[in-house]
Amino acid sequence: MDSALIPKGVKRCPIWQFALGLGIVGAVLLWGVYAMFLCWFKGLNQTNMNDYYGFALWIWADLAVIALGGGAFFTGLLKYVIGKDDLKNIINYAVLIGFICYSSALLILAIDVGQPLRSWFIFWHANVHSMLTEVAFCLSCYFCVLTIEYLPLIFENRQIDKVPFVHNLTHTMHEYMAIFAATGAFLSFFHQGSLGGVAGVLFGRPFAYREHLFIWPWTFFLFTWSAAAYGPCFTLLVTRITEKITGKKLVKDATVQLLAKIAGWMMFTYIIAKIIDTIYWATTTAPSLGFTLKDFYTNNPVYGYWILIAEIVVGGVIPALILIIPQLRSNRLLLTLATILAVVGVCLDRWVMVLQVMAIPVMSFDKWVMYYPSWQEVATTVLPVAYGIILIMISYRYLPIFPQEAELNPLAPETPAAVAADAEETVDEGPEADLAPAEA
């Protein structure tokens, strides 16, 4: 019945199945929305944050999704600016994922601040020395860019596209896309960086503090770099998951391999830089502030040296090697494993840079403080995931996200009956069945 909206030449599951999927994810979404309103109306006492954990789960989720969303600006940069044209086959999806990540980030921030109705003071009374100010500006600007990059995709919907004005608009937008992509890359460079700076400038927190290059601490560059390296991995991972769920091949291997290779080399160089940074910090920076590694990794129930290994080796070196060695990369399973390890690695890095910073006592007579999120925090953090899945379901169903889909999944010359028949066949591949793993 919604067939009029579905792109030409591709097959989609029946509407009831789609609706069922939406319903299930929608339920999770509503749970998150409920928690969100609790936080807004009752205040942040709904969370397990406290005066030691002013930053907690949400800020971590923010940093994480923004890093993972990095696929958008970097792929854009590669395609439109550097001219890796083959990436056109995945850029749409990269943009969509980026859009989801960044809109989520903004939503989370709106819940995280104690006085959301005043949050625009950050622009009005901006303190140019604050990394958070930089983040706020670049983040909002880049979100606009992403919207602009995402709009044409919406306009390409079969029906919307029939409106001449929109059709022309889309066409024109495509022409200028390179400029937007460049702008996006530029903005991203700064907000990814300043997000790194958020922790790096805390000279009161020896665990987070890093030496500066010009006005920026090392974490500034490390964050941008890691976003460029790990973001694409997330794009690839989500693409893979989508393919599993829809049971279709959506992007050609050439494209996947290209992006994977580039991400691999970015990751490889990044992890070398990260290792150098860690060594310098451990041997020079921290000691100069009166601290030793043991102060950061002992005397507490959770944060041990293992976390360093996990982040740098398991989440960095290993996936990097898999991705840069063609023989390994070309193995579907290893490729997926690498992207998973990478995603875990970057999330772990952001976790450490937020929550371990809060956990470590600075005054000699202070104490380690552990934290676990309240259900309201968890729900509001799951909210964006559900929202993302829904946006992907809708976009995938009604928009030509994967240019190669039709070509990779040719339809048999069909009669109305056949359509129905196909529809039945696709039942067991319906979204609801497999969406769960994507959620987790």
Next chain:
Amino acid sequence: MSMKIDRRSFLALGVGGAVGTALTPLPWKIQDDLAIWTQMWPWTPDPPGGANTYVNTVSPLCGSGCGVTVRKVGERAVKIEGRKDFPTNEGGLCNLCAAGLQMLYGPTRVPFPMKRIGERGANEWQRISWEEAISMLAEQLGEIRQAGQPETVCCLSGRRYGSMPDLLKRFMTAYGSPNFTVMPSMADGYDMMLKRMHGVEGRVGFDLGKADYILSFGSGLIEGWGNTAYMIRINSLWKENNATIKQIEPRLSNTAAKADQWIPITPGTEVLLALGIAYVIIKESLYNYDFVNNYASGFEALRSFVLSGYSPGNVAKQTGVDQSTIVTLAREFARSRRPLALCGRGQGHVPGALGGYVAVHLLNALVGNINRPGGVWALPRPAMEGWPEPMLDAQAQAGMAKPRLDGAGGPAFPFAEQLANRLPQAITAGRPYPLKALLVYEANPVFSMPGAAAVRQALQQVPFIVSFATHMDETAAIADLILPNHAHLERWDDVAVTAGYNRPLVGLAQAVVAPQQDTMHTGDVFLQVAATLGGSLAASLAWNDYAACLQEGHAAHWADLEENGYWLDRSYAPETWSFAFPTPSGKFDFTASDGDLKALFAPIPAEGDGGSYNLKLIAYDSVRIANGAVGSPPFLIKTVSDKVLEGNTLLVDVNPETAQAAGFREGDAALLKTPLGSASVRVHLSPDLMPGLVAIPRGLGHTAYDDYLAEKGINANDLIGPVEDPASGLDATWGILASLVKA
């Protein structure tokens, strides 16, 4: 076809609309208004301004009576600060007064006179007028007196000196009851000691500022002992003068932590240590020959007694203080220029055995540090000199001739003036006569007396209980009639600063703010009751109002009081040794006029049989918790450590060694049992306590007041009961046998 047009127009409308609105100032205006709204939420109080004034007064909140300056804005009192030119606190305060306005304002005040209508303690009250309230009281007292039993009325006061306690005592005397009693305190012990060693009916003062070596037998010198804020200032003075402070107690209290040396001691054996130190001083002839030979009697008896059984070796075994420490303490003490030995555990609410006061004081005597700079002085007690003698009619004389309920001054305890701790048992026994009425003033015995449960039960038997509490405390809760007094800062009052202060000092408290509730000054209540009862009572309390009797009592110093807010006898000097000791021998009496020194100094065992209990429970006074008649205001409780309260659960201190032996880890839930009862607690492993002990603070476990105080922790007095000192009748309890079992 038509559908297409719809979609087009719809899109146009949508986009157009959005762009349109965005261009109007509307969304921005709304944004701004919302932000402004969040900056002045209607439910966030906005304190009104007004004229700034500062009013000097003294605080009757505790007996320390510090000079304070109250900042007022319009009619509101907004801050209590220390009065820099006041002799004791000199601008400083303790946390209780700093939080004092939370007592003046707030919901736990008794709002108006009330009479009980429900079961006792059911907290069902009926508001009555002051006329009705006073006539009810007068009627009851009148009937009892008509029946010729005035002695069956008892008045229990939390305060000992000043116009109010004196007025109450005067009322009772003229009424015909010997039963005016003050809440127990170390003052009782010191007073009795003075009588028996100095032959003086007076009070002690300590020339603290000049002392250069302080030997404290468990006194919470900076935790509410004596005049709290003053003592803390003195402690700083000691630091500046490099005075030496030795703190002897089983727990690393604040006082011990700030002392030059903490000497842990087995609780209850302090008297032995004092005698052990005396042993060394005598044995090594380190004592003051002039004083001992020329101004003291009974030294030989003492000498042979002490040398017979209190060698450092023996004492070390029983006290847990090693021999060399005992010897060192003795030599240091004796060789210091101005040594001073102090006692009275913690804040001194539980007096302890008389033997302790005598043993500690004889150290001061041995070094001749009596009525000397830096020493212990005997001072005259504060009195309302301006008042004429009360008139006693026949009934009054008959009543006053009766023995006191608590036995003080009787054959068993001739030296005692009052033994409030013995009241509950006397009431329960109904001997020597049943108590018909109890008047409670500025005291909360149901909460603050050891064996609180027994106290409550005893009081339940009293047919008529009247409370004058300003706040709905535990005692007021079981009263039949509550005639709320003005709170501090609402009432005229005087504080005779004693608590060890070594000069006569009286502070004048004035009504800084108008009464916030429908209250009446308790002084006026009694004047009106007396007038109603007429006869010699009316004649003895003939003042028009309390202000008049206050002024007449202080007539000699009223000018000073009005001008400075206090009167201080700066030139006061204690009697010289030749005239200081009106004992039979005319000399200081080392035997405390007691033939049986062994009995006098016998350590008091703790209640409970060792078999089923393997630990000793001790209670301590925390400077962060008010533990007298005043309940801790919210600010005080806020400063209580998370190692003491976790939610409403009390954490008890246990030495790690002891805890591990019993298999307890930090924070484990446990049941704390004593012969009196048990309570659920959590265990806090603390090295700040001797092994084998459990320590809990006093002043928690209120059932009265509101959620900011009630039900937090447990009341130490529910688990620890009184233990009578055979020698004096004083409450000698220092703890109780206990056990901790996994819960």
Next chain:
Amino acid sequence: MTQTGDFGKPKRYGMVIDLDKCTGCGTCMVACMAENNVPFKKDESDKLKSITWMRVYRLTNGKPYPDNEICYLPRPCQHCAGKHEGHSPCVSVCPATATDYDKDTGIVSQIYTRCFGCRYCMAACPYHARYFNWWDPVWPKGMEKYLNPNVSARMRGIVEKCGFCFQRYQKAMEQANMEGRRELEEHEYQTACTQACPAGAITFGDLYNPHHKVHQMAQPDFTKGGRPRNPKAFRLLEELQTNPKVYYMSSKEWVRKAGYKPDLLDHQAAEH
């Protein structure tokens, strides 16, 4: 900053706290709460959510019974000057300029109506001197009567902290200006905690002014960010170059070390 002994502006108000005298009585905490309309809840036993601009820490030498020692350490906001004057850990990160470094007094302010509760400043402060209003403040019926009109009551969702009783500075300056003076006497501007402390353990004044006690006690060296010259004096976390204006004095070496040598103590302390 190399300016010393300047009688004119600017000032550098600061504190010297004598830990030998501090008894841990907590009066400073209460006086502060009373002066500054600090809210309180029915349960304040969770010290991670308990607003105490002034907090008295309880330091231990970490030794077992009976060699254990305790020292009480009152901790207001340290009013950090930062590596270079004004670059306080918290001020430098606040995105909305809701906390600021006053170049005239050296006082770090907090603008409640501008703060929007992002809590970045709390993450930046190594002294945990900043507190978030997790709840709307509620005063039991009638208690709102004692609120100080010179300090606005805060609302839920924002950060607050010690401001060296800035309102008292303002009042004193008003008074002085009415009398045609530009300068304050040492006694004219004193903080609530300083006044209330019964031990006289807290001294407050202008660190620049050689006639002020704080200057004489701490002997700050402003060529070295205000490092104390007095060997008995120290500042918390000296190495971080937060350059606090709160100095501590102790005759005990383990206490002085605890002030800034993290590895010398086992990480444990309970507020008392």
